[in-house]
Amino acid sequence: MTDTTDLELNEEKSKSQIKRDMLALQDLGARLAELKPDILQQMQLSDELLKALAESKKHTKHIARKRHNQFLGKLLRGQDLTTIHSVLDLMDSSSRQHNDRFHALERWRERLIVEGDEALQAFMQAYPETDSQHLRGLIRQAQQERAQEKPPTTARKIFRYLRELDDAKMFEQG
Missing domain, CATH: 1.10.60.30 (PSPTO4464-like domains)
Incomplete structure (x- = not known):
């Protein structure tokens, strides 16, 4: 008992x-x-x-x-809590992936501006569809802005261009 x-x-x-x-x-x-x-x-x-x-x-x-x-x-x-948690987990992971991609692109931008052509070669291996002349011109312009302590408008243009390339790459993979 x-x-x-x-x-x-x-x-x-x-x-x-x-x-x-x-x-x-x-x-x-x-x-x-x-x-x-x-x-x-x-x-x-x-x-x-x-x-x-x-x-x-x-x-x-x-x-x-x-x-x-x-x-x-x-x-x-x-x-049904499993459905609710699965949707929330999906949202969390997608935003985390977005943030990781964003930070990776920021690191590329900084590396391109600081290292110049060496970083450009490494970037072009990762993103072969890059317009090297266009990006090289943006990098030089951003380096000049930084040297003259101007606002980073070209650095922002570089980031937008990198994001476009990354989005196109993600679209091709997905």
Whole structure:
């Protein structure tokens, strides 16, 4: 008889675990409230939850927002959380990939301006469709701007050109 009661106790969640799960759902509800409606449509949420998420913006006071997040957490209990988490993970990874590409292009731009032709050769190996004359002219102009301590307008042009090349490369691969 004691074996079955021990098993039942092990299967039940502790009060602390229930509270952690509840707070996680509230945090998820607050995060969903910040998303655009078209993204929320991808998650196949209930109409009641979609309506509550749309109303979230009107709750500006701290206690009202807290109460509304509790309500969102309650509504989320009946939802398919795996779908919601998969869409959120996809969004996080895509923005992380975007940031990584952005920073890589910034490093290329800086390297091209500082190192000049050596970096240009390395860049052209990575991006063979580069117009070398155009980019070489931009690099020289950016180096002159930097030497004269002018605003980095040409450096911005270089970045735009690098981003166009990278986008074209991503389009060909994807």
